[in-house]
Every structure is written in C-alpha cells, then in structure tokens.
Amino acid sequence: MNQPILTLQKFYYQMNRSRDIRLRITQTWLCAQEIDSADISELTRILLQLEAIPRSDKTYKLYLDETRMIDVDLTYEIDELKKDLFFLAHSMEEFEQYLMTFCPTFQSEVTELVHTLQGISFHTFITDRDGTVNNYCGRYASSIQSIYNAVFLCQYAKTNVNHAVILTSAPLKDIGLMDISVSPPGYYIYAASKGREYVDTTNAEHHFPIHPDQAHKIEELNQRLNILLKRPEYEAYTLIGSGLQFKFGQTTVARQDISESIDPRESLVFKQMIENLVREIDPQGQYFRLEDTGKDIEIILTIQDDTQKKGVKDFDKGDAIHFLDQDIPLYLSQGPALVCGDTASDLPMMVATQSLTNETWGVLVTTDADLISRAKKQCNNMIFVSSPDILVTALYQLSNLSSESLKKYKAG
Ligand SMILES: [Mg+2]
Incomplete structure (x- = not known):
C-alpha cells in the first residue's frame, strides 16, 4: 500500500531515492545489461505517490511544517519520471515520438541540429545544466537528472569528444550538482560554483585557489548559517526555492519562493537577521558582498584574482573557462x-x-529574441533550439552516427 506523501521533507526523501535508483539503472543501461525489474517497479511507485499528493488543479500542496502548507509545481518531477518509465519500456524510435508530444517542433529542430553539427569532430564539449541539457525545475534539490538524459549525454561524451564538462553556477555538493546527477563517474567533469570547484573524471575534487583567510571566513559563515537554519523556526528557509546552498566562494540563502510561501514580513526580518550575522563576521565589509534578489540572499566572497585588474567584477563562467582550460587541462586550442x-x-x-579556439560552435536553448540577438553579436557559429530535450536527443543521434562511421572505418 502506497503511503501518501504529505510533507516537503518526505517529498525530498523520495526524490533522493529516485536518484539512487536512476543511477543504478543508467549504469546498467550503459553496460548493456538487464535492468532489475524491482528498480522499475520502485520508480513507478514513486510516480504514483507524487501523483497522489493532494492538489487543486495543477498545484500540489505539501506541509512545510506542522501548520504551514506550501504550493508546489511538480511538472518537472512527474514528467521526467513518466519519460523515464516510457524510455525503459519502449524502443528509441517510440521514445522520440513520445518526446515529440511535449514539443511540436521537436523532430524538425533535432534534424536541423544534427545536420549542422554532423561531421565536425569536436575535441571539447562544455555545457551548462539547468535549462540547457536538463529541463528546468523550480527546486534545485528535486531536479534529479532523468535516466534517458544521462544515457544520451554519456553516450555523446564517450563517443564524440575528448573532454566533456558540465559547468553550472550551483554548488558541487550539499546539495549540489553531484547530488542530482545520475551519470556514472568517468563520463563528465563536473564544474560547479561557476567553475570554481570541480570533480574530474577520476572523481578527484579541485578548487580555484583562494587565500586561507578568506577560506576561513566563509567556513565560519557557513557553519553559523547551518546552525541557525537547523532551528525549527527557520528550517522552512532550507526547504523553499533555492534553499541553503554552499557554493565555493558564495553562499545562497532563500528567503522567499515564487509561491510566496513565507509571510513577507517574516521574510524581511529573516533577511535583516542574515545581514546582521554577516556584519558580525565581517564588520569592515572586506570579505563579503551581499546581494538580495527578493527571493534569495547571495553572500559573495570577493576574490582577489586577475578579474580585479579589469575593475570590480564577479567571477563568471568566462573566467571559469580560462581556469578549467589550464587546471584540468582542457587544451581548448587543440x-x-x-x-x-x-x-x-x-x-x-x-x-x-x-578566444581560445576559433573553431567554437555554440548552441543556445532559448526562444528569447533579445538573447538570440545578443548571442549573434558576441559569438560566431550560433545555433538556437527551443528545449533541452531537443539538444540531448540531437547529441544522442550524433553519437550513433559517430559509432556507425567508426564501425565502417574499422570494417573497411
Ligand atoms: Mg541554465
């Protein structure tokens, strides 16, 4: 008998279990072995439990604590579980037809992307995660990667490129990129916190160098925040929106979410409390810069590095490319x-x-006309598609074309 999910904690617990099951299935799939039917039954059970959460219309309702309820949109979690179960029970052709039901232009966009990229032998593949190769989910902690997604991306990484990198602004761990990915180790380099920390293909962890004083300060801040947010009256802030994220050199604390689950006055008092805490740790304001988006409070460590020569600027994914190119190294120029x-x-x-290789091709997953025009001005060889599923399916098809031509070459 299925126990209904009533609380946000239980929801996250089940989503984490789906991560372990999906990792196991992906590993088995990639080794072309038989998948344990008990794992498939368990994924089906989790889907049924999600669908049984009380709701009004499309909004599901979960308890945040003993008295408060939160409205959650579970489109990502439910759709991706449905896709995975379909993927495991059908042929690839049928699965692609199923993906078409989510996007009318799926087929034509996949074909065009494959046609454009086919024949280019890429040395490196670097990609953002959320909204690019992974469908977008409002809650980071439950944005568990799907099996089909991991299979498509791993096959591409294995067959088509020498280095494959996922580069995200989210943290690496607790809760980060490593907690929601279901690709087995060895296929991708995972670069998080905008590339200031990464795990290589041997599972070794590396960091952008920061001064010991700064490392000590951010550690003190994170420890104090951890203790504070464990108190029952503040626990809700770890469960909504971005939650509490310890990125390398930056800490994010949610104070509100898109459904306004927290009373705005309470959220403001909480914000002031965080500001006071930061002032206590850094009275001169020499270590941290605070940014409030209304939803999240970002506490950013000011890092003394080359970017400072260009003026005051935060570390961005462009800085990450230069760091990773030398530190991994990627040999992008090759x-x-x-x-x-x-x-x-x-x-x-x-x-x-x-700037490192003039043979750079970019794919931007967007339909935003302003962004498309900005991208065209700044980058050469840009291609635009409208959804992450289009991009990952095209990559999978490209990996099949590569292994076919490899087979022909070997046979010839
Ligand atoms: Mg993104």
Whole structure:
C-alpha cells in the first residue's frame, strides 16, 4: 500500500531515492545489461505517490511544517519520471515520438541540429545544466537528472569528444550538482560554483585557489548559517526555492519562493537577521558582498584574482573557462569546441572559448529574441533550439552516427 506523501521533507526523501535508483539503472543501461525489474517497479511507485499528493488543479500542496502548507509545481518531477518509465519500456524510435508530444517542433529542430553539427569532430564539449541539457525545475534539490538524459549525454561524451564538462553556477555538493546527477563517474567533469570547484573524471575534487583567510571566513559563515537554519523556526528557509546552498566562494540563502510561501514580513526580518550575522563576521565589509534578489540572499566572497585588474567584477563562467582550460587541462586550442547554454550568464563561456579556439560552435536553448540577438553579436557559429530535450536527443543521434562511421572505418 502506497503511503501518501504529505510533507516537503518526505517529498525530498523520495526524490533522493529516485536518484539512487536512476543511477543504478543508467549504469546498467550503459553496460548493456538487464535492468532489475524491482528498480522499475520502485520508480513507478514513486510516480504514483507524487501523483497522489493532494492538489487543486495543477498545484500540489505539501506541509512545510506542522501548520504551514506550501504550493508546489511538480511538472518537472512527474514528467521526467513518466519519460523515464516510457524510455525503459519502449524502443528509441517510440521514445522520440513520445518526446515529440511535449514539443511540436521537436523532430524538425533535432534534424536541423544534427545536420549542422554532423561531421565536425569536436575535441571539447562544455555545457551548462539547468535549462540547457536538463529541463528546468523550480527546486534545485528535486531536479534529479532523468535516466534517458544521462544515457544520451554519456553516450555523446564517450563517443564524440575528448573532454566533456558540465559547468553550472550551483554548488558541487550539499546539495549540489553531484547530488542530482545520475551519470556514472568517468563520463563528465563536473564544474560547479561557476567553475570554481570541480570533480574530474577520476572523481578527484579541485578548487580555484583562494587565500586561507578568506577560506576561513566563509567556513565560519557557513557553519553559523547551518546552525541557525537547523532551528525549527527557520528550517522552512532550507526547504523553499533555492534553499541553503554552499557554493565555493558564495553562499545562497532563500528567503522567499515564487509561491510566496513565507509571510513577507517574516521574510524581511529573516533577511535583516542574515545581514546582521554577516556584519558580525565581517564588520569592515572586506570579505563579503551581499546581494538580495527578493527571493534569495547571495553572500559573495570577493576574490582577489586577475578579474580585479579589469575593475570590480564577479567571477563568471568566462573566467571559469580560462581556469578549467589550464587546471584540468582542457587544451581548448587543440580542436573544435561545442559550448551550450540557455541564459545571458552562459554567453561569457562561449566568448571565452572562442578566444581560445576559433573553431567554437555554440548552441543556445532559448526562444528569447533579445538573447538570440545578443548571442549573434558576441559569438560566431550560433545555433538556437527551443528545449533541452531537443539538444540531448540531437547529441544522442550524433553519437550513433559517430559509432556507425567508426564501425565502417574499422570494417573497411
Ligand atoms: Mg541554465
């Protein structure tokens, strides 16, 4: 008998379980072994539990604590589970037809992208995650990667490129990129916190160098925030929107979400409390810069590095490209690069790659006319598609074309 999910905590618990199951299935799929039917039954059970959450219309209702309820949109979690179950039960052709039901231009956009990129032998593949190769989800902690998505991306990384990098602004761990990915180790380099920390293909962790004093200060801040947000009256802030994220060199604390789950006056008092805490740790304001988006409070460590010579500027994904190129190293100058993103914050990544190899191709997942025109001005060889599923399906098809031509070459 299925226990209904009533609280946000239980919801996250089940989503984390789906991550472990999906990782296991992806590993089995990539080794062409038989998938355990118990794992598929368990994923089906989680889907049924999600669909059984009380709702009005499309908005699901979960308890935040003993008295408060939160409205949540579970489109991502439910759709991706449905797609995974379909993927595991049908042929690839049928699955692509199923993806078409989510986007009318799916087929023509996939065909065009494959046609454009076919024949280019990319040395490097660098991509943003959310909204680019992964469908967008409002809550980071439950944006668990799908099995089909991991299979498509891993096949592309294995067959088509020498280096594959996921580059995101979210943190690496607790809760970060590594907690929601279901690709087995070895396929991708995971670069998080805008590239200031990464895990390489041997699972070793690396960091952008910062001064010990600064490292000590951010550690003190994170410890104090952790203690504060464990108190029952503040726990809700870890469960809404961005939650509490410890990025390398930057900490994010949610104070509100899109459904305004927190009373605006309470949210303001909470914001002032965080500001006071930061002032206590950094009375001269020499270590941190605060940014309030209304939803999140960003506490950013000011890092003394080359970017300071150009004036005051935060570390961006363009700086990440230069750091990763030397630190991994990627040897970007040695061959064509494919760089994918979906927002303006991804453009510096494309521009920086272009400065290292003139054979740079960019795919932007967007329908925003302003962003398209900005991208065209800043980058050469830009292609635009309207959804992450189009991009990952095209990459998968390109990996099949590559392995076919490899087979022909070997046979010939
Ligand atoms: Mg994105």
